[in-house]
Amino acid sequence: xxxxxxxxxxxxxxxxxxxxxLPEPHQHLRRVIELAEVADQAGLDVIGVGEHHRSDFVATAxxxxxxxxxxxxxxxxxxxxxxxxxxxxxxxxxEQFATLDLLSSGRAxxxxxxxSYTESFPLFGYDLADYADLFREKLDxxxxxxxxxxxxxxxxxxxxxxxxxxxxxRSLQRELPIWVGxxxxxxxxxxxxxxxxxxxxxxxxGTVGSHSRIVDLYRLAAERAGRDPATLRVGLGVQGHVGRxxxxxxxxxxxxxxxxxxxxxxxxxxxxxxSPEKFDAFxxxxxxxxxxxxxxxxxxxxxxxxxxxxxxxLLHVGFGGMPQARILESVERLAxxxxxxxxxxxxxxxxxxxxxxxxx
Numbered sequence: 001x002x003x004x005x006x007x008x009x010x011x012x013x014x015x016x017x018x019x020x021x022l023p024e025p026h027q028h029l030r031r032v033i034e035l036a037e038v039a040d041q042a043g044l045d046v047i048g049v050g051e052h053h054r055s056d057f058v059a060t061a062x063x064x065x066x067x068x069x070x071x072x073x074x075x076x077x078x079x080x081x082x083x084x085x086x087x088x089x090x091x092x093x094x095e096q097f098a099t100l101d102l103l104s105s106g107r108a109x110x111x112x113x114x115x116s117y118t119e120s121f122p123l124f125g126y127d128l129a130d131y132a133d134l135f136r137e138k139l140d141x142x143x144x145x146x147x148x149x150x151x152x153x154x155x156x157x158x159x160x161x162x163x164x165x166x167x168x169x170r171s172l173q174r175e176l177p178i179w180v181g182x183x184x185x186x187x188x189x190x191x192x193x194x195x196x197x198x199x200x201x202x203x204x205x206g207t208v209g210s211h212s213r214i215v216d217l218y219r220l221a222a223e224r225a226g227r228d229p230a231t232l233r234v235g236l237g238v239q240g241h242v243g244r245x246x247x248x249x250x251x252x253x254x255x256x257x258x259x260x261x262x263x264x265x266x267x268x269x270x271x272x273x274x275s276p277e278k279f280d281a282f283x284x285x286x287x288x289x290x291x292x293x294x295x296x297x298x299x300x301x302x303x304x305x306x307x308x309x310x311x312x313x314l315l316h317v318g319f320g321g322m323p324q325a326r327i328l329e330s331v332e333r334l335a336x337x338x339x340x341x342x343x344x345x346x347x348x349x350x351x352x353x354x355x356x357x358x359x360x
Contacts, residue, residue: 003305003346004312005339006046007039007331008081008237011059012264014321017255023321025058031324032059033068035317038328040073042335048081048111048237048314053120056264063096070104078104081237081314082113082181082200086134087120089159090142091167098171106172111200112139113181114188126158134158136191139180143195146176179235182214189214193221198233201308206288208303215308235312236304239319240290241326242297242333249292252326254279260320290315294337301338305346313342 036047049062066078101108114135137156154161179200180192219229243249258274283291290300318327
């Protein structure tokens with residue numbers, strides 16, 4: 001199995017740092033679809049769309065965005081990044097992504113998460129006090145739906161029981177891949193490892209090794225549950241930009257990255273200031289961000305691979321309203337200059353893991 005490389009987009013609406021102008025939502029959605037089309041043509045493996053329920057994001061309904069991408073692409077895998085499962089209905093999530101799987105000829109995936117942006121909880125009538133219990137129950141149900149149809153289920157307290165429920169359609173893939181998105185919470189990592197599910201690690205700032213304990217706990221929990229940790233996949237989602245040179249990459253990314261954190265961060269209204277000096281530290285050899293020339297990006301991803309044993313990298317490109325031309329240039333470099341080297345040098349053994357069918 002090849003090392004997989006792809007993209008993440010949130011579809012955030014950020015004011016241009018130079019002009020203060022916000023992009024029009026309908027135009028920005030077309031740019032998001034174009035991003036998938038270019039990534040597919042360039043040969044990247046995966047594209048993920050994040051879910052956020054605020055007016056400064058256009059991707060409040062990722063399955064619809066992914067379905068539009070499916071019609072403009074042929075090969076690239078299509079995933080959420082993440083589906084905020086805690087505030088959604090697992091039956092509806094399954095229906096949407098199984099439909100996407102049929103539309104895309106078997107390219108759909110789900111990354112289920114608790115959500116660091118919590119606006120969806122009051123919006124859909126959920127109490128944040130139930131944050132962890134909601135996710136556990138709904139993930140249990142989503143996995144049962146994937147396994148069994150018709151389904152009888154009465155193990156929860158947040159939705160009515162199901163009795164011989166016919167939940168359709170069924171996915172084209174034998175098992176529609178379900179990953180779990182994990183940030184810096186040890187409990188999330190332990191529970192995911194115990195279930196034997198692949199984990200998508202979200203890294204924001206900090207250092208390359210700042211989440212090593214999380215992955216160690218994930219693998220230890222898998223081992224204690226009688227699973228072989230070597231068969232479980234670890235993916236990484238991290239922000240970055242591939243430039244022509246190191247200086248050009250940092251110069252392009254900095255104003256937009258800081259604008260995005262100021263305007264679109266999960267604690268909206270609290271403000272965010274990132275000095276050039278701190279940005280340089282986060283983009284340096286030990287910093288979390290994957291920014292620089294193609295060779296720098298290769299080196300940084302290799303460093304992440306050494307620490308975490310990752311088999312998938314999803315680069316969050318263009319955060320903070322970067323011009324589309326600059327984003328697409330970065331994508332082309334990622335696909336043509338970075339990906340071939342990483343696939344060759346970081347090849348991973350073929351594995352069987354819960355929720356996936358190896359289609360390569």
